[in-house]
Amino acid sequence: MAALLEMRGISKIFPGVRALDRVNLTVEQGEIHAICGENGAGKSTLMKVLSGVYPHGSYDGEIHYDGEVLALRGIRDSEAKGIIIIHQELALVPLLSIAENLFLGNEVARGQVINWPRTYQRTEELLAKVGLKEPPTTKVEKLGVGKQQLIEIAKALAKDVRLLILDEPTAALQENDSQKLLDLMLELKTQGVTQIIISHKLNEISRVADRITVIRDGATVSTMDRHEITEDRIIRDMVGRDMAHRYPERTPKIGDVLMEVKGWNVWHPEQAGRQVIKSASLTVRKGEIVGIAGLMGTGRTELAMSLFGRSYGRNISGEILMGGKPVDTSTVAKAIDAGLSYVTEDRKALGLVLEEPITRNITLANLAGVAVRGVLDKRRETQVAEGYRKQMSIRTPGVFQKAVNLSGGNQQKVVLSKWLFTDPEVLILDEPTRGIDVGAKFEIYGIMNQLAEMGKGVVMISSEMPELLGMCDRVYVMNEGRIVGELTRDQASQEAIMALILKDSGKAA
């Protein structure tokens, strides 16, 4: 097979930083090529060079593609060559139909007039290719993220794609949608579409990729063939050191029961008669890390948010006890007073005020802690923020840096600091390592262990089973709004968790 794409010695310099340093990348015709690297390693920059976002002349090096040297002036040029990139943030218009989205900017038209019958016909063909059966007139907002991702791929196919670039395509997908997407990638490969996938999820990469290129600090570290791929080797190349233990060591010191939830019921906020959480009960002990496993959409986030000041749902019933005494958690403020904290799944939308500095974000949930009778003590506020910067090793030029300028891992540390400053007994962490690179993940795990060490109760919601198994002393398994089982560290395994879920789903059916 010949190389379809060869990027030679690509360097790209931003003011003050060398984002890419003589990167080489060769992609063979018809292969699936994975690119791995920590956040900030330069993967996205490289793909932006390839897709013309950074035009020819703004970088050094050469791009050879299909026997010619590319000099792209913009995305239109790269798309004309069949190079299509699907970004992490989906670029669909929610209020337009599937058909309208598929041919947006590329309409099936005679002159300026759209040929609707032909548009719908082609839409159906394309949807069939990606395994969707939705009518072409369905509005995109009605589809889940998984299906929207497939629409993006269909959109690429509509443009006669030859080289498809997927930037973290499964980051927002649940397990079965991810599987479908990966299957589709393999299917497209048989049709001769060359693909590049950027992903953090090593298991997915080893499933679909023919070759992997690892990028670290803006430079190519290695390229491996399929048979050489092992997760340990990828991790070692990514972080530049051996990570014998992906989860930091901890000797659990588990104490008395801190929090107890009894018979918790929650109804859907809009859809009357739909019960989202069904009589859930759980306990969290001092110094314990408790996991909540389950497929996406089983109500884990809903459970956490309803516990935390009834931030989700209606007609909530049930009891929360802290240290054996019933507590009122009917508003977020009361829940915080009762010693609860909830670190949201979506840092940017729900956790941080991005345009405000680290200081203000850290004190936001406990302004009383830096104020006297409603008047802020800014000196104290800065000291508090400095303290957490050191404790959490938040990497930033200063605590007055806006949150938006931090990397994902450091943003997460700011959110954790915010909640620690409320001095909670129990912290509920919802997907605390989502979208965070391997190195920062390790640090977040370390912080979680520290919290347990300090005698806090930690509840961890995660879709990544290895993470739950590696971190938790006990795992609750949720399915369809119920807690269907509880496994100790010794009992817990991916198989055991899946078995509980499947058994329960079988009962329901």
Added chain:
Amino acid sequence: MSDSVNEGSGIKARLGGHLRENGMLLALVAIVFFFTVVVRASIDVDFLSAQNITNLFLQNSYVIIMALGMLLVIVAGHIDLSVGSVAAFTGAVAAALTVQQGLPVWIVIPATLVVGGLIGAAQGYWVAYWRIPSFIVTLAGMLIFRGLTLWLLGGQNIGPFPKSFQGMSTGFIPDLFGDWDQALLGLERLNGTAILVVVIAAAVLIWLGLRARARDIEFGITPEPTGLFWARNIVVSAALVFVGWKLAQFRGLPNVLVILVILTVLYAFFTENTTAGRRIYATGGNEKAAKLSGIRTNRLVFWCFVNMGVLAALAGMIITARLNSATPKAGTGFELDVIAAVFIGGASMAGGSGKIVGVVIGALIMGVMNNGMSIMGIGIDYQQVIKGLVLLAAVIFDVYNKNK
């Protein structure tokens, strides 16, 4: 992105902050200077006469007062289009109470402020608790209260007002020192109180500036260059003393100016140094995150509107006192001047940012331009065009700085 990129943008952000405020101040000084020269050259009138400086504050006091409240509303992520109508309506209420009912001033003023607060509450309720977009609620309010003003006044002007009520707008702080200072300096007229007040104010400003600077250095924030700091403070202090000196030779400090300064200091302190102020910024910056941090965002938004109503009522009374009658047309289009002042002052349409000092400077820029162009006899047509361009330029300047 790597840390070194962050560092670069961080320093730029700090400089950008200073750049914005200093730039605004510079623009104000430049505009004043421009009019002083041009007015002198073209029609041989002293733009910076005591009379005109007094006028400037009287004419713009209500825009500034309402802009203080509007900043909070805009920071919280909303807008209030009704303030012009509410000011007219509350002015009419004050007229009805004073002129028709004959109630004394010390009842009328608080009663009118309460009416303003209730109007704010009525609008804020729908915005905060029913989540109806504030644009729509206050657009309705704009129509409703304009209509109610017409109804209350019966299409007529109501006036005149007793001296005690007029004093709110056209009164002056009496001189505490008597006449000995005039004799000493050989001047015909000198209000020692005015001089004393501005000198103290300038000293306090410099002291606060130095303190903030010391704190910046202590926290390891790169402080503004020393030269720039002193240049700004000298300009501001000189301007203060100059205005005080001029006013002292006229009739002293206008009551309105005192109200204005007290409110400005109060709101600046509130927005920057209190937990409630901080929470309003967080609410506008990211309402969901604020809510999940235990902040009662709905209540805050509600109170922002109540506050806006009270300030609109205060402005309404000052307008009425100045005109010495309540008129159905009072305050028409003021909402736009007020909103423009807030955006010229550097607030963001999306909410979450903006400063009181910026807003006051923004309002003064608008005010000086109104005043200067009127003195020069520039037609209302060109005036509107020029004000529009200034607003656009200020916002483009912001966006350019942010993207750079």
